[in-house]
Amino acid sequence: MDRIRRAFERRHGRAALIPFLNAGDPSFEASLSLFRNVLRAGADIIEIGTPYSDPLADGPVIQNSALRSLQAGFQLPHSFAIARALRQEGDHAQVLFTYVNPLLQYTPERFFRDAADAGVDGVIVPDLPLEESGAVREVADAHGIALIPLMAPTSGEARIQAIAESARGFIYCVSSLGVTGERAQMSNRVQSLVATARRYSPLPVAVGFGVSTAAQAREIAGYADGVIVGSAFIRRIEQCLVNAPMELSTLSQCVYDFAQELAVAMQQATRPETMEIRNGEGNQR
């Protein structure tokens, strides 16, 4: 959990870049290399996706990515193996993304123990809303892992407060209605969602779902503490796979280039001074 806090602190009030990639897509080795490349290009936190047969919160790009990974033989322990390998190489922050069923089948006790052993700092479960999360959070806490909650534009103020009060690590604001996937325009409702979340929690607030361009990332970096980008990375991977199947160096390069482009753009974001101070305070917790 400490590594998540430090990842945001190191940004000194600028937003953190949080790329999402699916473990095992297109293969275990290739995805390990892709995570290394986004870290090298300036990612502050990485989100390791656990492919699932029925990813309800995901659009077609991440669905297809999960399918490629599962067809290449992915199994849940591979997520831990990737986290463990990356942890041996650095003290970056890393979080796992998984749907609730694989977590329940593995059992929360074993899941969080293995995650902690592998050097995972946080876990995001998109189909585990506040009402269902109590027992899972207890186990996560016991293993020092942050159960990172999601908030949506449809979450009313009372829900936002309740979610914020039980949040760990950071708060994940869903930018717009719908599943993951690139969107030409970001909903302006997310900015007020971020503001409301801040009223109830000192934790960093990141925005994800739909971020597709460096310009959008820069814009979000103007008001949020973190920008999560998934489908836009995976679409680039997909294109590379079509053009040069399994050519790892090409894949790595295109992922590296896009991560760097995002990192540079976010560096240029202008943020109100007050936000920076407030953010610094929050991270004292």
Added chain:
Amino acid sequence: MTNETTTYPDSFGRFGPFGGRYVPETLMSALHQLEADYRRLTRDPGFQRELQHYLRTYSGRPTPLYFAERLSEKLGGARIYLKREDLNHTGAHKINNTLGQGLLAVHTGKKRIIAETGAGQHGVASATVAALFGLECTVFMGEEDMRRQELNVFRMRLLGAEVVPATSGTRTLKDATNEAIRHWVEHVEDTYYVIGSVVGPHPYPMIVRDFQRVIGDETIQQFLEREGRLPDTAIACVGGGSNAMGMFYPFLEHPSVQLIGTEAAGRGLHTGEHAASIAKGRPGVLHGSLTYLLQDEFGQVTPAHSISAGLDYPGIGPEHAWLHDSGRANYVPVTDEEALDAFYTLTRTEGILPALESAHAVAQAIKMAPELSRDHLIVVCLSGRGDKDVDQIASRMGGGQHGPNPTGV
């Protein structure tokens, strides 16, 4: 309704350990709102009057309780009654629920509904109430099921609904439901999602059960009138399990009545090609609720198989999971072949073509009846008519050849 079982689910939407609301945060406010709207409207005499009106004058309720005399004679044991849900408007029990949820949509100011469908019966029932109430309607249907149930696809389109093929995963009911939920996440603010079975996140399993309980309520009344007592056994097929839940629920407070759900055993439980979530699954989360689920060691959902598209589903309603664990209901497997035999048998002894789904329930009655005495009363929920399956059966019979007919009827 003081019985403890009948007051489930609890405020978290739990039937024992099963049920709940495992959905993206974006949907949570809508689910809370739906629950509040439902609880308010269901107590509203005006809403109830309107629903009763449509059930009676539009769908043709009450549906008959028919004594299948020739079938009973042939089997030479228990007397078998059929609850004729196939005689509802649109040919299945599904309309009980879509009329209820369609009115919920209207009364909560929604102009548009979406639905998932397997065999197409729920899709047709949804498209029908959309036409009736002047709502826009989009139905998600697995590409594979669209092929198996071409006639129902055409019916939905005639009724003015848009039918969207689900092309992910196994291209059947599971994936159609995924697509419907994904669509709902995006359009949750102006769209009502009409779930077709006792599945999905709370409050849907409760709402669908409540709208389907009319099946069991009528059955009890009709048995009391005809036989002066309750049946000994009630049998219904279970995919998600809405006709079974509708039949079983009013019987929960009558422990003398044995409740049997038939799961689709497909090509056989040993083959892996089946849809028997209770026999072969273990508790897991699908479509927002914790229930018995066909899955691998690491929780990836495994494909289901059944000859009937409506039972081709790797999960089951959470209340059924609870009735199984508590021992109140028994769930038994019925194979594709057994269901087909039952289809032929019922067709030729009684002149009734059952839906392939309902044929799974008929098959269980055929298995049991000879071992029982004439005093034993069985009621089978004949949930739908078989017209939609005629093409599929014709192609299986190889264009006019006689099908298997081992019962010799």
